[in-house]
Amino acid sequence: MSTIVFNNNSKTLGLLRVSQEQTNAINGPDYKKYIKILYLPAGYKLRVDFACYDTQQPTLFFISPNQYLELETAGEESGYFIFYNRDFYCIQIHDQEVACDGLLFNNIRNMPKVEVSEDEIPFLKHLFAEMTQEFQIDDSSLEEMVRTYLKQLLIRATRSWKRQHLNSLVTEQQNDLEFFRKFTRLVEEHYKTKHTVADYADSLCMAPKTITHKFNRLRLPQPNEVIKNRIILEAKRLLAHTSLTAKEIAYHLGYNDPAYFSRLFMTKTGESPSGFRTKFLS
Known part of the structure; x- marks a missing residue:
């Protein structure tokens, strides 16, 4: 799958499959200005700012435009890469919808990541497949449908982040x-x-x-x-x-x-x- 992109005035969201062939493009300057979400199966190695991460299981990474991303090694199974700008969806403006600012993004630990459990993998794969299908349909409702999938991803990931990083009393x-x-x-x-x-x-x-x-x-x-x-x-x-x-x-x-x-x-x-x-x- 080549990169598929929605552009409408200043609003942009794109999706591509991640494999070794795409690493140079992902690491290049074209995506620097975007908010990025990576779904990476086991076997990937990446650097974000000054820390390295090796995926032992499927993992979601949430990367802000001011962070430096370098995908060093791709695993055998391809992943997904979503990039979008704040005009397409701003988590600060829509905080009541997804409540992920300060958790998935702008987090004090600086590298919000969510390890995906076995029972969550089918949901995420289905979501990426539906998003891909939506681009192929190219209906007038494309923008809102893709935004809905993005919000579902953010909400599910936020719930998982809280379970993984905060004790039950806090949640x-x-x-x-x-x-x-x-x-x-x-x-x-x-x-x-x-x-x-x-x-x-x-x-x-x-x-x-x-x-x-x-x-x-x-x-x-x-x-x-x-x-x-x-x-x-x-x-x-x-x-x-x-x-x-x-x-x-x-x-x-x-x-x-x-x-x-x-x-x-x-x-x-x-x-x-x-x-x-x-x-x-x-």
Whole structure:
């Protein structure tokens, strides 16, 4: 199956089968600007930002436009690759429909993935087959039908993510789950200007200590670490993929004292910004 694409004004969604022959295209610049969903059977190896993943079973990966994707090795069985833009479907605008922002995307662990159980595989294969068939029909209702399949995929994956990554107590406490999502969305939106837990306390209408207690109950890293880790991740991306100097990156991330930022980077990574860039490029 070659790439099949829906385009209507500024709205785009495409689907293609994944095999070794498509890896160069997927890794290339054409898909960088899109939101991406990968369904990969066992035997695939990929890199997202600075982490490598090997699929031991069918797995869904959810990748934002600001993340760097490299599909290194394809397995024997072909997978699926969906790409779309926010004009086609924006999870922030339609948060009440799928409630996946902060879980599948913009997650504090930075790599939302969902391992697919045996009983879920038939549903996903059927969904991809129906989506493929819909493109072949090319009816006037194509856009809405394909969007419906996308929403089904996001909803099912969100349910699976919660089962796999949060303990049952948290999933039963809707307030805690919504706090988790809201905090991660706020960090993703403001990490360049808000660097401490206190900076987020006002937006969440709670004391910094209350945020820390909630994180402890959710069995998550300390909130201050979450904020700093997101800042350092962006610094790594800029060091690896741009020619900005460490001083320029410090200013870009909201630090008026580049020396302080370099010390923070050293503390979190064990190497200087220049050392990280040299190591990555070599």
